[in-house]
Amino acid sequence: MMDLSPDKVAQVIVRAREIDAKVGAWNEHDRSHPGEGDGDAILEAMRNDPARRALINFISEMNRDELSQLVALMWIGRGSFDPGEWDEAVQTAREEHTGAAGTARYLLGVPMLADFLEEGLEKMGVSVEDAEKDVM
DSSP states (O other), X not given: OOOSOHHHHHHHHHHHHHHHTSEETTSOOOTTSTTXXXXXXXXXXXXXXXXXXXXXXXXXXXXXXXXXXXXXXXXXXXXXXXXXXXXXXXXXXXXXXXXXXXXXXXXXXXXXXXXXXXXXXXXXXXXXXXXXXXXX
């Protein structure tokens, strides 16, 4: 069964939502009038974005078992595995483990990461509301 703390998953979900709220950095501003639109730049998702960096650091501090379970939980939420295949999903994640930084980059590259983690928690019988309430 899942040993990963729901509070840690909720932290990832909340931080991923902060990042998801931003628009892609490819969404260029009208540069014909310098200075205009620069206030919107705080909503752009940049590589060195503090919210992104905080999430990478948070994930990178997890141990290998937690990282494997976090990836497995995302896969279950995405539908790649069923809840009954938890052990197989964790083992697959463990075998594909590329280190904490690699796992953080992989997870941040998953569209809808927060949604998949929430769905994974629900499928594993963990109350998303209770987990997120403790974080908020």
